[in-house]
Amino acid sequence: MSETHATPVSEQDADQATGQTTPGETNEQVQAEWLEYEFQGDAKVSATDVNVHYGDDHALHDISMDIPEHSVTALIGPSGCGKSTFLRCLNRMNDRIKSARVDGSVELDGMEIYQDGVNLVELRKRVGMVFQAPNPFPKSIRDNISYGPRKHGEIETGLVSRLLGRDDQEQEDELVERTLRQAALWDEVKDRLDDNALGLSGGQQQRLCIARALATDPEVLLMDEPASALDPIATSKIEDLIEELAEDYTVIVVTHNMQQAARISDQTAVFLTGGHLVEYGDTEQIFENPESQRVEDYITGKFG
Amino acid sequence: MAVDSTPTNDLVQEGTGRLQTIGYVLQAVALLVLVASFALLFEVVDAQSLVAGQSVLTWMGLGFGVLGLGFVAVAGLSRADLVESTPIKSAGVGAGIVYALIGFVVVGLVSSQTLGLQTLWVIPAILAGGLVFLGAVYPREDIGSTLPAAGFMVFAGTTFLTGTIGLDWTWQPIPNGAVFDASMALIVTGFFGGLLGAWTAARAGNGFGSRGRQSGAYLLVSVNAVAMAALLFALVTFVAVRGWAPMTRGIKTGIFWEPVYWFYFQPIQEYVIFQIPGLWFYWPFTMEGAALMNDINGVAPAIIGTFWLVVGAILFAVPLGVGAAVFLTEYAEQGRFTQLVEISTNGLWSTPSIVYGLFGLALLVPRLGNSNSILTGMLVLGFMLLPLVVITSRESLKSVPDEYRDASAALGVSQWQTIKSVVLPAAMPGVITGVILGVGRIAGETAPILLVTGGSPFPSTGADIFDPRFAFTGQFPWVSLNIVNVDPLLQPSSALPYQLYAVISAGLSENLSFAWGTALVLLLVVLGFYAIGIASRAYFRRKLQA
Numbered sequence: 001m002s003e004t005h006a007t008p009v010s011e012q013d014a015d016q017a018t019g020q021t022t023p024g025e026t027n028e029q030v031q032a033e034w035l036e037y038e039f040q041g042d043a044k045v046s047a048t049d050v051n052v053h054y055g056d057d058h059a060l061h062d063i064s065m066d067i068p069e070h071s072v073t074a075l076i077g078p079s080g081c082g083k084s085t086f087l088r089c090l091n092r093m094n095d096r097i098k099s100a101r102v103d104g105s106v107e108l109d110g111m112e113i114y115q116d117g118v119n120l121v122e123l124r125k126r127v128g129m130v131f132q133a134p135n136p137f138p139k140s141i142r143d144n145i146s147y148g149p150r151k152h153g154e155i156e157t158g159l160v161s162r163l164l165g166r167d168d169q170e171q172e173d174e175l176v177e178r179t180l181r182q183a184a185l186w187d188e189v190k191d192r193l194d195d196n197a198l199g200l201s202g203g204q205q206q207r208l209c210i211a212r213a214l215a216t217d218p219e220v221l222l223m224d225e226p227a228s229a230l231d232p233i234a235t236s237k238i239e240d241l242i243e244e245l246a247e248d249y250t251v252i253v254v255t256h257n258m259q260q261a262a263r264i265s266d267q268t269a270v271f272l273t274g275g276h277l278v279e280y281g282d283t284e285q286i287f288e289n290p291e292s293q294r295v296e297d298y299i300t301g302k303f304g
Numbered sequence: 305m306a307v308d309s310t311p312t313n314d315l316v317q318e319g320t321g322r323l324q325t326i327g328y329v330l331q332a333v334a335l336l337v338l339v340a341s342f343a344l345l346f347e348v349v350d351a352q353s354l355v356a357g358q359s360v361l362t363w364m365g366l367g368f369g370v371l372g373l374g375f376v377a378v379a380g381l382s383r384a385d386l387v388e389s390t391p392i393k394s395a396g397v398g399a400g401i402v403y404a405l406i407g408f409v410v411v412g413l414v415s416s417q418t419l420g421l422q423t424l425w426v427i428p429a430i431l432a433g434g435l436v437f438l439g440a441v442y443p444r445e446d447i448g449s450t451l452p453a454a455g456f457m458v459f460a461g462t463t464f465l466t467g468t469i470g471l472d473w474t475w476q477p478i479p480n481g482a483v484f485d486a487s488m489a490l491i492v493t494g495f496f497g498g499l500l501g502a503w504t505a506a507r508a509g510n511g512f513g514s515r516g517r518q519s520g521a522y523l524l525v526s527v528n529a530v531a532m533a534a535l536l537f538a539l540v541t542f543v544a545v546r547g548w549a550p551m552t553r554g555i556k557t558g559i560f561w562e563p564v565y566w567f568y569f570q571p572i573q574e575y576v577i578f579q580i581p582g583l584w585f586y587w588p589f590t591m592e593g594a595a596l597m598n599d600i601n602g603v604a605p606a607i608i609g610t611f612w613l614v615v616g617a618i619l620f621a622v623p624l625g626v627g628a629a630v631f632l633t634e635y636a637e638q639g640r641f642t643q644l645v646e647i648s649t650n651g652l653w654s655t656p657s658i659v660y661g662l663f664g665l666a667l668l669v670p671r672l673g674n675s676n677s678i679l680t681g682m683l684v685l686g687f688m689l690l691p692l693v694v695i696t697s698r699e700s701l702k703s704v705p706d707e708y709r710d711a712s713a714a715l716g717v718s719q720w721q722t723i724k725s726v727v728l729p730a731a732m733p734g735v736i737t738g739v740i741l742g743v744g745r746i747a748g749e750t751a752p753i754l755l756v757t758g759g760s761p762f763p764s765t766g767a768d769i770f771d772p773r774f775a776f777t778g779q780f781p782w783v784s785l786n787i788v789n790v791d792p793l794l795q796p797s798s799a800l801p802y803q804l805y806a807v808i809s810a811g812l813s814e815n816l817s818f819a820w821g822t823a824l825v826l827l828l829v830v831l832g833f834y835a836i837g838i839a840s841r842a843y844f845r846r847k848l849q850a
Contacts, residue, residue, distance in 0.1 A: 125715075
């Protein structure tokens with residue numbers, strides 16, 4: 001059956017597809033449907049034919065999708081389907097992996113980010129990222145938040161700048177309060193901003209990481225399974241937070257929790273094994289009436 | 305094995321009653337024998353010393369006898385099911401090998417020395433070893449793990465109690481060679497016999513089986529830990545006791561009224577305003593050099609020398625070593641090159657210090673003023689410190705979680721800034737641990753100092769690193785030393801280990817107390833560096849922890 005697929009499909013993929021894909025249906029047909037997915041507003045991030053190789057391993061196949069501004073986009077799919085890899089293409093974090101090779105085009109506000117002369121500092125300031133496991137620095141809560149702006153030279157504090165008369169303590173305080181409020185953490189930590197961030201609970205640490213990512217004033221916020229290491233209460237806080245953040249930011253969130261994707265996202269992209277984007281569209285439509293049989297099987301829990 | 309045949313609840317074992325009591329008593333006896341052997345080693349007691357009317361030798365012989373009979377009794381009681389125990393089928397190959405080795409050594413010694421079998425001793429020794437191994441491994445555990453030990457104990461007890469090894473016993477294995485006396489025999493037998501006895505008693509007292517093995521292993525490791533701590537403590541105490549009197553000789557303190565002057569204007573017109581109490585403290589051993597007119601010669605120049613040598617070596621090696629480690633860990637691609645560097649740093653760390661000294665003598669001394677100097681000493685000690693700093697810094701940089709680097713990169717922070725503000729602070733405690741270890745080594749080095757730094761081992765004054773003749777001037781290069789041909793860093797210096805070596809090679813009989821005093825001061829100086837290191841490590845750790 002796999003020979004009917006136009007795009008290369010791994011053996012494993014073919015096995016899973018066997019008996020579940022309706023005869024005659026191909027990825028191309030489905031892709032033709034969702035490639036015409038139209039949304040209100042402009043595309044903030046637009047990927048075209050993105051292929052990623054880790055050494056000889058072809059991890060992502062021809063991913064093309066436009067992501068609208070000020071919305072939550074969920075990337076879902078089983079483990080190893082390439083959703084995190086795709087996320088890491090959007091702020092060029094894959095550059096940090098020596099064996100990774102990225103081909104294709106990713107545009108941020110119409111500017112190609114995979115071209116010579118791209119300023120990675122500027123790119124990552126505009127495209128912030130939150131990781132799967134909370135990873136605050138072993139510094140105080142305040143220092144965690146002001147770390148980015150300080151390193152970018154936007155905030156100067158300390159003895160020398162005080163002596164030079166250009167101490168930014170007030171800006172720093174404002175920044176810390178603003179981002180912590182945005183991350184719904186301010187009330188819990190306002191009295192211990194100078195305590196070490198490692199003393200916070202897991203959920204608090206993750207919200208601190210969100211606040212830290214907001215401190216560089218990004219436009220796009222990438223979240224790589226931000227709640228998978230947290231308990232249900234912390235998870236629901238993070239979910240509420242993501243919905244609020246979508247008012248000001250373009251949030252792209254990877255999750256393998258389908259209920260979570262259904263709850264929080266405006267549009268959903270389904271990746272399936274082997275690094276293929278199988279379907280992309282309005283969350284409601286994906287979950288209630290998916291075009292592809294495989295997506296339906298995945299969403300209804302028949303595999304994955 | 306239950307005492308009676310009625311079904312019992314195996315899940316709850318409320319002690320093992322009599323057997324446990326016997327086990328505790330035997331453990332206590334064995335540990336006493338062990339302690340006695342340590343007391344003999346540190347000459348707290350002699351073999352002849354009378355304790356409660358009997359010599360230590362007799363008491364230790366009695367101890368062995370009690371242990372031996374006790375183990376026989378335990379084996380019998382357990383085998384006859386008179387006590388509650390849970391032995392398994394065999395004492396195990398490991399225990400078998402231990403007992404076999406003991407049997408091999410004991411029978412070998414007896415047959416070669418007492419029976420005079422010459423080189424034929426190998427045959428009975430191997431036979432005995434094999435038999436003991438079988439005897440330990442073949443029978444059930446309660447027999448196999450006690451009777452071989454009992455055999456050794458009874459043998460040792462008989463040897464000491466019957467006077468085969470009496471108070472006047474001596475042993476000269478090689479004609480005109482070293483002579484061992486009864487104390488030495490007691491120390492060696494007491495140490496191994498005590499450990500063996502305590503281990504066996506712990507196994508037996510808890511009813512053999514897995515509980516017994518657990519207790520035996522626990523006893524062995526805890527005795528190891530205690531013995532190590534005791535050895536270190538004894539070493540430091542030994543030096544402290546011997547060195548305390550010479551080090552503190554002639555300390556004078558007092559309170560006197562000190563006039564406070566008010567300088568009216570130049571040339572000096574001074575008015576005494578009032579007097580305040582001043583503290584006067586004189587410690588000749590650490591404040592004086594060695595001079596003909598001194599009542600008490602001191603080691604002040606050597607302290608100054610050691611201090612500056614260590615400080616200079618740290619200032620040289622730490623930035624260089626940490627820099628190299630950062631390059632190798634954070635920037636260089638992990639491969640052949642980094643492996644090569646790793647192997648060679650490990651090799652450098654194990655290079656003998658005299659080789660470093662020769663290197664400094666051949667390469668640095670001719671280029672740096674052509675005489676032994678404190679600067680070459682700093683550099684050579686720095687070379688010695690460098691590999692350890694590289695090794696430990698690399699290890700601690702590697703142990704910094706990659707999540708920190710990812711998080712920092714995702715905020716758009718450059719790699720160098722990430723290293724500087726996240727990675728290095730997180731690695732700092734490990735780096736400092738390395739420096740602490742290294743300082744312990746270089747502060748005690750004698751050989752390189754002998755070759756590249758040492759001048760007179762007993763100078764009267766210390767090296768002037770901050771020369772009082774140093775002054776700022778109005779002309780280029782804006783600093784000057786009033787005496788042009790003295791460069792403070794290029795003068796030879798003494799150092800504590802070097803001075804200690806000089807005292808010893810000059811003949812111990814006259815200067816023994818001076819040597820012990822110097823050793824104690826060296827110990828204190830090293831401990832002082834340790835204290836600084838440990839305090840700064842604690843400071844960095846606290847910053848990293850919640």
